[in-house]
Amino acid sequence: MAGAGSMIAAAEGARPLPQIRFRNRTFMALVMAPDAPMGDWFAALDRELARAPGFFQGRPVVVDLATALAEGGPVAASVVLDGLEARGLRLAGVEGAEPSLLAGTPWARLAGGLPGRDVDAEPAGPSTLLIDRPVRSGQSVVFEGGDVTIVGAVASGAEVIAGGSIHVYGPLRGRAIAGLRAGPEARIFCSRLEAELVGVDRLYRVAEHWGASLHGRPAQVRCDRGALRLSALD
Structure with missing residues (x-):
């Protein structure tokens, strides 16, 4: 009579072992950098959440605490993280804080997670993406490799996210975020x-923040000394 070991070996021989498969997937998160006064910052965030709830829904968020800690001290970490979780944001990591600051708190799991722009090791690819048709509502264009140029309109409810700058030769009605890799040097036209x-980079503004004077005009969006500036091009 065959032993148990022989029976197991025979069974394994008759059935192929499962293969373990790996996929290379780029992980993209929004980086939020709260600053004082926290009440004003959260009020501005609430307005953006109300205006474009789908933009944040399900998207991982990395919180840069450097400015908040410098201005509000260690207690600012809990204030920020508790406030973001209460608003239903999906917190995936923390930057700008020593892991020891979060030790023993519910946020210890986030310490040191998802470091900034460690992208140099990724294989080089095309540096530009040209789209010669409109981007329709509900569509999402994500190109981390460099600039995105769209010959046509970006509809309301669509989004364009680029590692570099964004050029839209038509109306920009949806959401556009540039500088995923290039940082504050990127622009939107x-x-x-x-x-x-x-x-651009870590700075965001919604339509109500730039007023009616720019609406419908050719414009550019850029970073200037830590602030997001919008200006007309005509």
């Missing part, structure tokens, strides 16, 4: 500014 939200 459009033939007609009608956007719901624009952002």
